[in-house]
Amino acid sequence: MDGDAQSLVTWMxxxxxxxxxxxxxxxxxxxxxxxxxxxxxGQSLTDYNAFGEVLIxxxxxxxxxxxxxxxxxVGCNNHRATVLFGYALLVDETKETYDWVVTxxxxxxxxxxxxxxxxxxxxxxxxxxxxxxxxxxxxLCAWHVGKNVCQHLKDVDTQRHFFHLIFAGxxxxxxxxxxxxxxxxxxxxxxxxxxxxxxxxxxxxxxxxRDHFFGGICxxxxxDRMHRNLEEGIDRYMKLYEVLPRMEKTxxxxxNQVLQDDYRSQNYDPVYGSHMRCLQEExxxxxxxxxxxxxxxxxxxxxxxxxxxxxxxxxxxxxLISLMQYGKPERRWIVSYQPxxxxxxxxxxCKLFESDGIPCCHIFAVMKFEMLxxxxxxxxxxxWTKEATVKTAISSSGLVSNMSVQIAxxxxxxxxxxxICHIASYSEEGYNEIREALSxxxxxxQKYSGESxxxxxxxxxxxxxxLTHHLEEARAFEFFAGYEKSKNAALDSQFTGLPDxxxxxxxxxxV
Numbered sequence: 033m034d035g036d037a038q039s040l041v042t043w044m045x046x047x048x049x050x051x052x053x054x055x056x057x058x059x060x061x062x063x064x065x066x067x068x069x070x071x072x073x074g075q076s077l078t079d080y081n082a083f084g085e086v087l088i089x090x091x092x093x094x095x096x097x098x099x100x101x102x103x104x105x106v107g108c109n110n111h112r113a114t115v116l117f118g119y120a121l122l123v124d125e126t127k128e129t130y131d132w133v134v135t136x137x138x139x140x141x142x143x144x145x146x147x148x149x150x151x152x153x154x155x156x157x158x159x160x161x162x163x164x165x166x167x168x169x170x171x172l173c174a175w176h177v178g179k180n181v182c183q184h185l186k187d188v189d190t191q192r193h194f195f196h197l198i199f200a201g202x203x204x205x206x207x208x209x210x211x212x213x214x215x216x217x218x219x220x221x222x223x224x225x226x227x228x229x230x231x232x233x234x235x236x237x238x239x240x241x242r243d244h245f246f247g248g249i250c251x252x253x254x255x256d257r258m259h260r261n262l263e264e265g266i267d268r269y270m271k272l273y274e275v276l277p278r279m280e281k282t283x284x285x286x287x288n289q290v291l292q293d294d295y296r297s298q299n300y301d302p303v304y305g306s307h308m309r310c311l312q313e314e315x316x317x318x319x320x321x322x323x324x325x326x327x328x329x330x331x332x333x334x335x336x337x338x339x340x341x342x343x344x345x346x347x348x349x350x351x352l353i354s355l356m357q358y359g360k361p362e363r364r365w366i367v368s369y370q371p372x373x374x375x376x377x378x379x380x381x382c383k384l385f386e387s388d389g390i391p392c393c394h395i396f397a398v399m400k401f402e403m404l405x406x407x408x409x410x411x412x413x414x415x416w417t418k419e420a421t422v423k424t425a426i427s428s429s430g431l432v433s434n435m436s437v438q439i440a441x442x443x444x445x446x447x448x449x450x451x452i453c454h455i456a457s458y459s460e461e462g463y464n465e466i467r468e469a470l471s472x473x474x475x476x477x478q479k480y481s482g483e484s485x486x487x488x489x490x491x492x493x494x495x496x497x498x499l500t501h502h503l504e505e506a507r508a509f510e511f512f513a514g515y516e517k518s519k520n521a522a523l524d525s526q527f528t529g530l531p532d533x534x535x536x537x538x539x540x541x542x543v
Contacts, residue, residue: 037066039273044071053077055140059132061123068129070136072105072118075287078446079115080141082421083107086247087117087146087168089134089157090255091125092263101125104258105137108247110420111293112322114254116283117141119262121272127156134164148246152176158235169244172236173252174198177229184225190218199238199250201382207239242383247415261286291454297321297418298451307332308400314407323416327390334396340364350377353401355394367398375409376402389413 044056053074059067084107091103101124105117118140120133138145149168151157153176161170181194193214202210211230220226234240238250262279297320304312308331316324340354350370357363370377378399379385384392391411414420449470456462 036271036273039271040066040069040276043273043276044069047071047073057136057140067123068120068132070118070120070133070140072116072137072140075446076115076117077141078421079107079109080117080144083109083115083415084117084141084144084146085245085415086148086150086249088150088249088252088255089161090152090173090252090259091122092256092259102259102262103133104255104262106254106258108249108254109290110323110416110418111290111297111320112248113290113293114258114286115290116258116286119279125154125156127159130156130160131164134160138164148244150246150249150252152252153180169241169246170235171241171246171250172232173250174236175251175253177236180225184223187218190220193218197237201242202239203242204239207233207237241387243386245389246387248388291450293320293322294418295451295454302328305332307335308396310405311396311399311407318407318412318417320416320418323390330384330391330393331396333393334400337394337397339397339401353398355397365394367394369398369402371402376404377410378408385411385413389416 041058044054048054048056051074054071055073055077056069056071058069061067086107088106089103091101100121103120103122105119107115107117109115118137120136122129122133145165146168148171149161149165150171150173151161153172158170158172161168177198178195181191181198185191185194197207197210197214200207200210211233215221215226229236261282264278264282300321302316302321302324304316305328312324312328312331315327319327336358337355338358340356342351342353344350345352345368348368348370350368353367353369355365355367366381368377368379378391378395380392380394382392382394384390385395390413395411452466456466
């Protein structure tokens with residue numbers, strides 16, 4: 033490898049010395065030149081363990097003198113902000129390369145696989161996801177699907193009708209009927225592109241994802257924004273040893289924003305409304321501010337619904353309560369209510385809780401009708417709570433591997449230290465006091481080190497396109513349903529060239 037590649041390896045080794053959970057692997061071509069390189073740090077591992085159910089993956093244009101595309105793996109944290117799980121510089125964008133980098137990513141995360149994956153419509157990426165993560169639900173980026181709609185269907189009314197088919201919260205049967213009507217009304221029976229989109233409808237239509245968790249994410253716009261952040265101040269004439277440190281500063285800035293979000297949620301109460309206030313106060317104490325605002329909107333919206341007839345499920349005995357929207361009696365939903373003094377269960381036919389992880393307005397309407405003044409535990413999705421990253425039960429029982437336990441301990445201690453350091457940094461007195469305390473704790477912690485639970489290793493190298501196992505080092509807010517953008521989700525996307533309807537991107541799937 034040349035001097036620039038050797039500088040990159042040296043930089044990676046330096047990172048590994050500072051971060052015991054840093055992971056890096058690279059491949060070389062037949063001439064011995066650097067081909068692909070993937071890496072992620074310990075914070076990315078912690079974030080993935082907490083928020084890795086939904087994975088968004090995409091690659092960007094070239095950002096360095098070698099023309100290597102930058103690929104990023106991102107997700108969404110409990111503030112709806114984008115978190116980085118890993119990144120890679122690739123030699124090209126072929127199926128073999130994507131296979132290599134996704135394999136590296138899964139290996140670095142100790143084999144833990146997401147339940148939902150969002151990518152663009154590139155055939156190479158789609159094939160790799162299908163082969164390596166077969167049990168995950170794979171969704172195509174809604175933004176790219178909408179862009180293709182504008183390219184292949186020129187009539188504005190036809191485009192609007194297709195957008196409705198992308199985002200409408202219909203049942204599969206209702207969607208199929210709506211599709212037949214759309215094709216017949218616009219005389220698109222012989223349109224090859226429309227036919228091809230129908231054949232892969234299970235990867236882009238909201239109707240097919242209503243009962244599966246995607247956290248309200250339906251596009252790769254978070255990847256696009258992350259690319260723009262990482263490539264800020266970088267041009268295609270820079271060498272690798274110049275690119276990576278600049279990316280590191282951007283990542284640090286993004287993570288500092290997450291610390292501010294944590295501090296805000298832990299130390300400040302949100303503004304509660306008067307409607308169902310007792311529930312709002314309980315929700316505000318458990319969930320982060322950004323999620324509280326989403327749930328508060330659902331609470332306020334419940335007043336638009338009227339309770340209809342009720343029946344009893346013949347097998348479970350649960351009450352089946354129907355609701356109608358005021359002024360639109362043809363729009364109906366069914367909420368299944370199973371009473372329980374300690375933890376009642378409510379399930380709505382709109383499936384908003386199953387897909388986005390927040391209770392819908394229909395559920396709140398039933399809760400008001402049943403006079404429930406305590407928020408049920410069955411409606412708490414822990415990944416949206418304030419304790420999503422630090423309150424996981426840590427046990428050394430045989431049910432969890434030693435490595436997983438150590439990583440969980442490391443992540444919790446890092447989160448606590450980060451809060452302390454953030455607060456102490458505001459004054460000279462606090463800085464000196466905490467610095468001295470940390471020095472004493474560092475000395476005292478040496479007695480707990482003992483022998484590492486992991487094997488020592490060095491930065492590994494693989495032959496062209498063949499993954500070599502890397503031993504871990506042991507050295508010293510997209511869019512939710514009915515909402516546009518979270519102010520701290522780093523998503524200021526501009527949907528240029530698309531109809532006004534698409535500016536809202538994803539309307540309520542439940543109304």
